Amino acid sequence: MFIRTESFSQYIRQYPVVTTLITINVVIFLLTLLPVIGDRVFVAGLGANYLIEQGEYWRLVTPMFLHAGFMHLLFNMFSLFIFGPELEKVSGKARFLTVYFLSGIFGCIATFFVYDSNFTHVGASGAIFGIFGAFGALVYYTKRMLPQLRQIILPIIGLGVVMTFIGPNINAAAHIAGLIVGFLIGLSFFHPKRIISWRKPKAVPKR
Template identity: 70%
Template sequence: MFSRTENFSQYIRLYPVVTFFLAVNILVYLITIIPGIGDQVRLVGIGNNYLIAEGEWWRLFTPMFLHGGIIHLFFNMFSLFIFGPELEKIAGRMRFLTIYLLSGIFADIATFFLQDLDYLHLGASGAIFGIFGAFGALVHYTKHVLPQLRQIILPIILISVVMTYLQSDINTTAHIAGLIAGFLIGLSYFHPKRIARWKKR
């Protein structure tokens, strides 16, 4: 289910929304490592709770496209590359788009309200955890139909949550908030009655 066998052109054609987010995150990271310009981009976009409180509301959106280093970027984009396509295929392009963006935004909003004013944060992990949460909702509705999905997804979610608390310099608030947001959105999108309406179209 989560093994990727497509070639480059097939991947782009089959999963355009995932490809778009991969490209944007990588492009933004490349911009942030350009001397001079990169520092300015990071300063303008990083999640800064004090500046958000001062009215810079775009910082509830921009942090999900910034990363603190190549390792940070790699792990988030690897998760998106592996797990994103299956969710985009199941949910559809626009629903996947909303799961990703709303989970990321909710993660940043939760960080603003639950962390101190001097807290700084960046990264796509809130949106990535939203993908895991949406899969969790799908497992909830299909646990008797797709037991193999349950066997794969639940350990991944559990390990991801545990690692959130074991690693340092991790925005645990964003991870958990993104997971919850993705789960709640997934409960709406994957409800059996809504699935039945999709099939009738």
């Protein structure tokens, strides 16, 4: 289910939202590597609680597009590359973006309220955990119909939560908030009645 077999061109065509998000994150990371301008870009978007307290509310969004090093970027973008396409395909572009952005934003909001003024953070992990949460909601509704999804997603969620609390320098508030928000949004999006309404054929206007 999560094995990517598409060619590069097929992947871009079939999953434009995921492709765009990966591209934006990579481009911004490359910008942060440039002399002078790189530091300015990073500092301008850094999730710094003390600056949010002063009214710089864009920092509740911009940290989602910044990463603290290549491995940080690689881990998050690889997760998006593998798991994002299935959610984009199942939910549609607009709903996928809703899960991604709201999970990421609420992850930043949780970070602001949980940690002290000196706390700073970057990374798309809250949004990535939102994707896992949305899949968790899909598992909740499908249960026996998609056993393969359940066998893959539940261990990944469990492992992700465990690593959140035992790994170094991990923003636990963003991870857990993103996971919960993604799950709650998924409960709404993937409710059986709503899915049926998606699939109803649209009436053809008479001429």
